Amino acid sequence: MTLALFLQHLANALALGSLYALIAIGYTMVYGILRLINFAHGDVFMLGAYVAFYGAAMFLLPWWGTFLIAIVFTAALGVGLERVAYRPLRDSPRISVMISAIGASFLVENVAVVLFGGRPKGVTVPDVMNVKLQLGQVSLMSVSVVIPVFTFIILAALLWIVGRTKTGMAMRAVATDLDAARLQAIDVNRIISFTFGSGSLLAAFGGILWSYKYPQLNPLMGVMPGLKCFIAAVVGGIGNIQGAVLGGFLLGFVELMVIAFLPTLTGYRDAFAFVLLIVVLLVKPSGLLGSRQGEKV
Amino acid sequence: MKLARTHLLSLAAVAVLAAFLFVADTWFDAFTIRVMNLSAIYIVLALSLNLVNGFTGLFSLGHAGFMAVGAYTCALLTMSPEQKEANFFLAPIVPWLAHVTIPFVPALIAGGLVAALLGVLIGAPVLRLKDDYLAIATLGFGEIIRVVLTNTQTITNGALGLKGLPEFASTAAVWACAALAVLFMVALTRSSYGRAMKAVRDDEIAAGAMGVNVFRVKVMSFAASSFMAGVGGALLGHLLTTIDPKMFTFMLTFNILLVVVLGGIGSITGSVVAAIVVTIFMELLRFLDGPLNLLVFQTEGRPGLRMVVFSILLMAVVLFRQRGLMGNREFSWSMLSRAGLLPKSEKGKHGLA
Amino acid sequence: MASLRTEHVTMRFGGLTAVADLNLEIGPGEIVGLIGPNGAGKTTVFNVITGMNAPTEGRVFYGDGDITGRGRHEITQRGVARTFQNIRLFRELTVLENVLVGCHLQMDTGMFAATLHLPGYRRKDRAAREFAMELLREVQLESHASDPATSLPYGKQRRLEIVRALATRPSTLLLDEPAAGMNPQESVELMHFIRRIRDQFDLSILLIEHHMQLVMGICQRMYVLEYGRTIAHGDPATIQNDPKVIEAYLGVG
Numbered sequence: 001m002t003l004a005l006f007l008q009h010l011a012n013a014l015a016l017g018s019l020y021a022l023i024a025i026g027y028t029m030v031y032g033i034l035r036l037i038n039f040a041h042g043d044v045f046m047l048g049a050y051v052a053f054y055g056a057a058m059f060l061l062p063w064w065g066t067f068l069i070a071i072v073f074t075a076a077l078g079v080g081l082e083r084v085a086y087r088p089l090r091d092s093p094r095i096s097v098m099i100s101a102i103g104a105s106f107l108v109e110n111v112a113v114v115l116f117g118g119r120p121k122g123v124t125v126p127d128v129m130n131v132k133l134q135l136g137q138v139s140l141m142s143v144s145v146v147i148p149v150f151t152f153i154i155l156a157a158l159l160w161i162v163g164r165t166k167t168g169m170a171m172r173a174v175a176t177d178l179d180a181a182r183l184q185a186i187d188v189n190r191i192i193s194f195t196f197g198s199g200s201l202l203a204a205f206g207g208i209l210w211s212y213k214y215p216q217l218n219p220l221m222g223v224m225p226g227l228k229c230f231i232a233a234v235v236g237g238i239g240n241i242q243g244a245v246l247g248g249f250l251l252g253f254v255e256l257m258v259i260a261f262l263p264t265l266t267g268y269r270d271a272f273a274f275v276l277l278i279v280v281l282l283v284k285p286s287g288l289l290g291s292r293q294g295e296k297v
Numbered sequence: 298m299k300l301a302r303t304h305l306l307s308l309a310a311v312a313v314l315a316a317f318l319f320v321a322d323t324w325f326d327a328f329t330i331r332v333m334n335l336s337a338i339y340i341v342l343a344l345s346l347n348l349v350n351g352f353t354g355l356f357s358l359g360h361a362g363f364m365a366v367g368a369y370t371c372a373l374l375t376m377s378p379e380q381k382e383a384n385f386f387l388a389p390i391v392p393w394l395a396h397v398t399i400p401f402v403p404a405l406i407a408g409g410l411v412a413a414l415l416g417v418l419i420g421a422p423v424l425r426l427k428d429d430y431l432a433i434a435t436l437g438f439g440e441i442i443r444v445v446l447t448n449t450q451t452i453t454n455g456a457l458g459l460k461g462l463p464e465f466a467s468t469a470a471v472w473a474c475a476a477l478a479v480l481f482m483v484a485l486t487r488s489s490y491g492r493a494m495k496a497v498r499d500d501e502i503a504a505g506a507m508g509v510n511v512f513r514v515k516v517m518s519f520a521a522s523s524f525m526a527g528v529g530g531a532l533l534g535h536l537l538t539t540i541d542p543k544m545f546t547f548m549l550t551f552n553i554l555l556v557v558v559l560g561g562i563g564s565i566t567g568s569v570v571a572a573i574v575v576t577i578f579m580e581l582l583r584f585l586d587g588p589l590n591l592l593v594f595q596t597e598g599r600p601g602l603r604m605v606v607f608s609i610l611l612m613a614v615v616l617f618r619q620r621g622l623m624g625n626r627e628f629s630w631s632m633l634s635r636a637g638l639l640p641k642s643e644k645g646k647h648g649l650a
Numbered sequence: 651m652a653s654l655r656t657e658h659v660t661m662r663f664g665g666l667t668a669v670a671d672l673n674l675e676i677g678p679g680e681i682v683g684l685i686g687p688n689g690a691g692k693t694t695v696f697n698v699i700t701g702m703n704a705p706t707e708g709r710v711f712y713g714d715g716d717i718t719g720r721g722r723h724e725i726t727q728r729g730v731a732r733t734f735q736n737i738r739l740f741r742e743l744t745v746l747e748n749v750l751v752g753c754h755l756q757m758d759t760g761m762f763a764a765t766l767h768l769p770g771y772r773r774k775d776r777a778a779r780e781f782a783m784e785l786l787r788e789v790q791l792e793s794h795a796s797d798p799a800t801s802l803p804y805g806k807q808r809r810l811e812i813v814r815a816l817a818t819r820p821s822t823l824l825l826d827e828p829a830a831g832m833n834p835q836e837s838v839e840l841m842h843f844i845r846r847i848r849d850q851f852d853l854s855i856l857l858i859e860h861h862m863q864l865v866m867g868i869c870q871r872m873y874v875l876e877y878g879r880t881i882a883h884g885d886p887a888t889i890q891n892d893p894k895v896i897e898a899y900l901g902v903g
């Protein structure tokens with residue numbers, strides 16, 4: 001393998017890792033607060049991409065316009081999802097919530113199948129993402145550079161919000177102990193809605209950027225990435241935003257670099273995430289950056 | 298041995314059912330028979346999922362993987378060498394499988410056993426995990442199995458799948474399996490072992506403190522469930538006469554989960570009833586998809602609209618009637634006497650349940 | 651009958667030391683108390699003894715065997731049973747079924763024997779049911795046998811939990827705050843009940859309690875824990891007058 005080829009793979013891995021990180025954050029935030037796997041998150045990612053696509057195709061919006069409507073739509077969807085599918089079950093056994101989550105996910109997917117049709121749609125990538133950059137021997141599409149840069153900016157913003165603002169502090173309080181937070185006059189419902197909204201928003205970003213790098217949309221495109229990104233969040237330490245990012249990048253790297261060096265394993269690519277998951281769950285269930293939580297008897 | 302009234306009633310019911318099936322098999326059209334038999338297979342599958350989810354409290358989402366393993370094992374054992382050669386045109390099948398052809402029943406059991414073995418191998422490390430993590434881990438294993446099946450060209454024929462499976466899934470075969478599955482579940486859940494399973498479900502810590510070997514109970518339950526899933530998968534394969542990895546995705550597990558939730562997690566009766574109802578509905582709604590093509594929306598993916606309805610249904614059940622149809626209660630003849638449909642007996646208090 | 655003994659048992663959770671250097675001993679037929687303010691580590695002691703947590707340091711002995719860190723069901727098999735601070739009944743099972751789970755150990759059947767209802771199994775099942783009903787009669791719960799366990803009032807649920815533990819045929823019984831939520835009269839009844847089962851079933855009993863009347867009334871000896879450390883040990887009279895104990899409780903009891 002030449003250095004140039006290696007760097008190429010590395011750049012792709014970085015881009016993929018960024019996308020995984022963006023989606024994983026949504027999972028980890030929701031799980032941190034509600035101990036709930038939001039199965040529908042991957043489908044929000046898919047809808048973000050579709051909304052942007054239709055925005056450009058039907059309403060001829062410029063690319064930044066599509067971003068705007070996509071994030072508004074998905075944030076609303078995320079909040080609505082929580083209200084309808086999760087909030088009524090907040091005091092119910094976990095299995096019920098999980099079933100509701102799975103049901104919601106399937107509902108979104110199949111509504112998408114009905115509305116958009118099962119055949120893949122091709123995305124028109126905006127020109128600014130389509131520039132071919134040449135750095136010495138390595139040639140990259142600008143989108144592969146935009147994605148990581150963009151992700152880091154978003155991440156910095158998010159960490160600032162969570163670490164430095166009152167809302168962020170409230171989020172952390174709710175994540176630690178929901179009932180105690182309520183007693184501190186924190187509007188728990190509002191914080192939960194905010195969490196769902198912001199997580200979905202990030203997923204929309206991820207979805208649109210994904211569609212620029214892999215410009216084919218289909219209604220089930222969120223299933224695998226969704227699953228993998230939850231795994232990434234678990235690997236990094238569920239409930240921990242930095243952990244989700246770490247997990248996302250780790251997964252992106254493992255996926256692409258293993259295949260780069262062992263091309264015969266290409267068919268097994270999807271399985272890597274699951275193997276990684278099982279290894280982590282058996283060795284350090286709380287994840288790389290996570291902390292142990294026992295059950296009080 | 299004096300037969301209790303309840304036993305006589307049950308035997309009578311079974312006789313009626315058997316007669317009905319015989320008549321149906323002779324008189325109904327092929328399509329209806331297929332739907333009827335599909336519901337029998339779903340009874341087996343729903344019970345297998347209920348065993349581990351409903352009665353032992355382990356939220357396992359990898360069921361499709363065990364079904365796939367059972368289906369492939371059985372198919373590869375029952376197909377003739379000629380059929381295998383015809384299928385494996387991309388890459389020849391491994392030599393040790395090429396000439397193996399055994400009758401259906403042993404192959405079916407083999408399918409179940411291989412699935413059960415896999416269940417033990419997977420279960421041992423994974424069953425120590427809690428709720429959500431167990432769900433994701435089992436989901437992960439289900440996917441790993443599918444990916445492996447897609448990539449082992451010389452054993453499974455990869456993405457091409459296997460076509461032309463012998464049609465061994467007759468009415469008698471599938472309904473016998475369904476009956477056995479019900480018998481097994483009833484016997485197990487009413488035994489001390491079934492009690493131990495339910496104790497593990499209700500409170501694992503207390504169960505352990507009362508001397509129940511929690512880990513062993515979980516693994517055994519998982520293995521039994523995987524066996525049944527393997528058998529169910531094999532029956533499904535031989536009913537449809539074609540299998541490929543894309544059949545065994547999480548969506549299939551979801552379908553079975555739907556049946557179990559609708560019928561009531563922890564109710565055998567519920568699973569049986571829901572399996573029949575859901576299977577019939579799935580086919581009915583297939584018809585409804587047709588005319589809708591006249592409207593603006595293209596229902597290109599026909600499963601799409603059906604699944605929208607079923608997703609809404611699932612969520613409605615879990616949001617408004619969490620317990621499903623039967624909750625965790627079982628059918629008993631005394632239910633009918635209480636409702637006035639049967640004369641009461643002196644032992645009216647003691648039903649089947 | 652076996653006696654229970656811990657040697658220098660220490661339990662650390664990360665940076666927190668829940669139990670420090672515990673040397674506890676219970677002889678056959680004794681009723682020993684384990685008291686101390688909330689958070690003193692008493693339930694952790696139970697968890698270590700019954701195998702829920704392996705101690706960070708130290709060993710636990712039962713009879714002539716080392717049970718340190720062994721499997722929970724194994725320890726129950728050897729004869730140590732317990733109840734829980736927050737009642738842990740099997741919610742979806744009936745009163746009788748709850749007790750029958752306690753009998754599971756004696757059943758000693760695998761999945762197949764149980765499912766096939768083999769003769770050996772049927773015999774054991776009958777015996778277990780008889781024993782379970784007998785136990786329910788002890789606590790006047792036999793009329794509730796087919797009722798859901800959760801339908802019982804709180805006090806009866808506690809009794810059920812104790813009787814369920816008795817179904818495992820223990821030699822030593824660990825009771826975690828059995829009198830919690832009881833009024834004085836109920837506590838007195840419980841006191842008599844505990845003495846009765848000790849005599850009837852040949853038990854040694856380790857008791858965590860906050861009801862001082864109950865503890866002083868039936869315990870021959872007590873250990874007092876504060877922040878995981880044993881600050882006093884002796885008979886009720888000694889304990890009541892120990893200044894360290896009085897200080898730890900600040901006037902309680």
